[in-house]
Structures are given as structure tokens and as C-alpha cells.
Amino acid sequence: MKVNTLILGAGAAGLFCAAHAGPGALVIDHAKRPGDKIRISGGGRCNFTNLDVTAANFISDNPHFAKSALARYSQWDFIDLVSNAGIAWHEKTLGQLFCAGKSQAIIDLLLSMVDRANADLWLETGIERVERTDTGFRALLTRGRDGVVVEAANLVVATGGKSIPKMGATGLAYQIARDFGVPVTDTRPALVPYTFSDGRFAGISGVALPVTARANRGPTFPEAMLCTHRGLSGPAMLQTSSYWREGEAVTIDLSPGTDLAAALKARKAAAGGKPVGTILADHLPARFADLLAGELGLTDNLADWSDARIDDLAARLHGWQVVPTGTEGYRTAEVTLGGVSTEALSSKTMGATDIHGLYFIGECVDVTGWLGGYNFQWAWSSAHAAGTAIAQS
Known part of the structure; x- marks a missing residue:
């Protein structure tokens, strides 16, 4: 099977990227449902962004890296998206914005965007191997008992970090980065x-x-x-x-x-x-x-x-x-500190500077936000940066 863009991970960043990446996108995830971390976030009401997002609210070896993506898709852009979708929300403390109802509303919004973009979503799909080819990338996947080979011009890694392994979190993004020669900084549990x-x-x-x-x-x-x-x-x-x-x-x-x-x-x-x-x-x-x-x-x-x-x-x-x-470690950590080195990525597109068509977005990147909606905003902003770069390429 051939697609234009293969996106690994159906969380906040992966789904949002699929909505912006143009035709021919396929999102895969090993989970039974998309957006599980969205579902449990904010006590089930999803703290989807913060009114006061700046690059100063993020930890990274390069404190300036997040500025470009955050400026080009800001908290105000996502607030407008949520409001225009008819999702009621309210501010709690310190600029934190929550859904007035359940966080499923955010997941439903993302899925509707993916559907409108004519992107495909495969759940309960495992990743056996990802490799580079002359024309892009090849992934060996498993769906049930069947093996599926997917070839893609672009590969977006949005599989998150190591936090909350009981929900399926792994270090897959870091392994993929290392396999492709992309450096990874030391990782550790954060917001824990x-x-x-x-x-x-x-x-x-x-x-x-x-x-x-x-x-x-x-x-x-x-x-x-x-x-x-x-x-x-x-x-x-x-x-x-x-x-x-x-x-x-x-x-x-x-x-x-x-x-x-x-x-x-x-x-x-x-x-x-x-x-x-x-x-x-x-x-x-x-x-x-x-x-x-x-x-x-x-x-x-x-x-x-x-x-x-x-x-x-x-x-x-x-x-x-x-x-x-x-x-308490990754068992209860809300995010992973560190990750795919920003030195190897474009701050404008989230693409690997030495490998055309390879992108890393969301939590797996060495950009970690404070508690209070900042990490969701990074998911939206970094996914938008990668998705629009792919659509325009």
C-alpha cells in the first residue's frame, strides 16, 4: 500500500497533523481507541491549552526552538477552533482552559477533522519495522494476524514519550530516531x-x-x-x-x-x-x-x-x-522530559534536517511544557507545523 504520509500515533499531535497534511495521510496506532491521553486529561475534561502560552513555559536544550511553531499556530488559533466547533469551555486558574463537558468532545473534533481531510485511521495496528527507501519510507505493520507493508513519501513520528506505560506508552519514537541517526537527549519523568x-x-x-x-x-x-x-x-x-x-x-x-x-x-x-x-x-x-x-x-x-x-x-x-x-517515575508522570534533539529538527517544519520527509512532533521532541495545557498546545502547534509543511511540499 502506498500513501503520501504515514503518521505513527493517533494521539493529539498525530490526529491534528493528519488534519493538515493534505491528501493521502494514514494514521496508525496500536491502541483500541484514538486519543486515550486526551480522554483522561484534566480529570476527564481536557485542559486543552492555556491563555498565557509562551516559549518560556517550555523546557528544552534549545529554549528558542518552540517559538516558531507556537507563533504560527497559537493558543488563540486552537481556542477559535474549539469555539467554532461549539465546544463549551471555561478558564480555571492560571489561564488553564478546560472543556465544560467531557474531553471526548476534543477527540470527536479531531476525528471529524481527520475525516474531512480524507485521511485514514488504523487502530490496533502494530509497528514491526520502519526503514528508509529511495523514495521515502517503508513500514512493516501488523493488523490482526496479517502483515501489511506501507510505503510513504513522508513519515511523521507522533508516538509520544514514555509516560504512563499502562496506557501503552513506549520509547518507540526514540528508537526510530536513533535508527535513522537522529540524536536523542536524555529522557526522564516530568510533571510527576x-x-x-x-x-x-x-x-x-x-x-x-x-x-x-x-x-x-x-x-x-x-x-x-x-x-x-x-x-x-x-x-x-x-x-x-x-x-x-x-x-x-x-x-x-x-x-x-x-x-x-x-x-x-x-x-x-x-x-x-x-x-x-x-x-x-x-x-x-x-x-x-x-x-x-x-x-x-x-x-x-x-x-x-x-x-x-x-x-x-x-x-x-x-x-x-x-x-x-x-x-513515582513514568508510571504516573504526565509527560517525558527530553527526547528527539531539536538540533536535528527544523523549528519551522519539525522535519529532520538531514532526512527529507521525516518529522517528529509532540511529546517525543525535546520540548516539555509546564502543567496547565502547555503540552497540548505544543502538540497542536508542532503538528500544525509538520502538517502544513507536508501539504505545501
Whole structure:
């Protein structure tokens, strides 16, 4: 079978690319349904983009690489697409946009676009081998018990990263890249909860509080932190995990926007006859305050504390540091950090600079967004870049 464009992966990027790649596109996926990660995203409501997308919201060895694709197909373009399709949406916090209904609406939109583009979609299709030919590419596929050979002028790799293997995620994109001599940067789980081997947070699992947090040399994220049986999660922790490295501390302000030193001194002057740990519960969840009281030995009454000691405690709580043992890994990571090196790709077309007709889009590329719709926008933008380049070629 001969096609113009063979697209590997029927996720957000693969489907969107098929809708723009012109006639003769075939999308294949080993899954039973297309867009499974779309379906579960955003608690089932798909956080499909963000109002404030810029290249600064992405991590890459080349921080400028994403600018071209993001500028030529922006969040506003996708918002218009969703709105014109009659899909209701709303903004939550920090510019995050969600479907008002179920995320299936986004999948249905993509499938309708693929259908209008006269592209074909094969599900439950395995990939045995992909190779280069004199005229393009050849893929040996399996459908049921049958083997199928597909020849294509263009090959688009949109198979994602390693995150959430129970949904079928593999490192196939990286293997294909290496087979074709395209470099791949180191990969690791990102947007992933932290684990602590001492189980220090297991007793307060479910407790959440607003914080600001920072890891390594990354930015500070003002979002929620959640204690779990294994460690720390919640948006603030997931965000910092993309910048964290083993053995490093995560710095957390446990009471952002509050001058704890001033508040504790005022309480000392007015009514300091209670243990410090008890008084901290006025500013932190009670169970979390109990944990701190036990770890820091906050058993004596606030009235007995000097102002200098109060200043020291406040500084520790505004700059509380924890050193995670690790993360929950690809099992629960929302995305994969790193991937196909941007040094080998055109930022305008997402095509491999040394292999005509070969494209890499979406999560498999070394462009990783923050939590909050950024990775979906990268899927739309990179897929549009590749699809329109193919259609115009």
C-alpha cells in the first residue's frame, strides 16, 4: 500500500497533523481507541491549552526552538477552533482552559477533522519495522494476524514519550530516531509526584495547602501541594519535578502572602500561652502543623520564645526544604522530559534536517511544557507545523 504520509500515533499531535497534511495521510496506532491521553486529561475534561502560552513555559536544550511553531499556530488559533466547533469551555486558574463537558468532545473534533481531510485511521495496528527507501519510507505493520507493508513519501513520528506505560506508552519514537541517526537527549519523568522513603507524609495523606515552590534553578510555582502516602504531589510539586534532580532539595514557602514572623509576634503579645505547633494551625492545615511540630520540636509555648527564635522559625517555614528520595517515575508522570534533539529538527517544519520527509512532533521532541495545557498546545502547534509543511511540499 502506498500513501503520501504515514503518521505513527493517533494521539493529539498525530490526529491534528493528519488534519493538515493534505491528501493521502494514514494514521496508525496500536491502541483500541484514538486519543486515550486526551480522554483522561484534566480529570476527564481536557485542559486543552492555556491563555498565557509562551516559549518560556517550555523546557528544552534549545529554549528558542518552540517559538516558531507556537507563533504560527497559537493558543488563540486552537481556542477559535474549539469555539467554532461549539465546544463549551471555561478558564480555571492560571489561564488553564478546560472543556465544560467531557474531553471526548476534543477527540470527536479531531476525528471529524481527520475525516474531512480524507485521511485514514488504523487502530490496533502494530509497528514491526520502519526503514528508509529511495523514495521515502517503508513500514512493516501488523493488523490482526496479517502483515501489511506501507510505503510513504513522508513519515511523521507522533508516538509520544514514555509516560504512563499502562496506557501503552513506549520509547518507540526514540528508537526510530536513533535508527535513522537522529540524536536523542536524555529522557526522564516530568510533571510527576515525589516519593520519600521514610514515609513521613503517609500519616497526613490527603492534606493540601497553597504554597510556592521551586526546585534547582527553575521558576517558582504558586500552586497547591498535596501530601500522599508516598510523598508530595499536587500542581506545585508536579511543576517543580521537571526541574528537580536526584539529591537536590525542593524549597517551599508554606505560607505565601503571610508574614509569619509578624503574625506570630502579634499572637505572642496578645495570647502566647499555647504551644507553637498549636498556634501554627491558625496558618496551616492542623494535621500539617502537627507534623511540623513533631519534626521541629515545637512543643513549648509561644510566650517563651524570643523574637529572634520566631524570626528563625518563620524563615524556615517560608523556605522549608525537603529532599525527595525520588519520583513515582513514568508510571504516573504526565509527560517525558527530553527526547528527539531539536538540533536535528527544523523549528519551522519539525522535519529532520538531514532526512527529507521525516518529522517528529509532540511529546517525543525535546520540548516539555509546564502543567496547565502547555503540552497540548505544543502538540497542536508542532503538528500544525509538520502538517502544513507536508501539504505545501
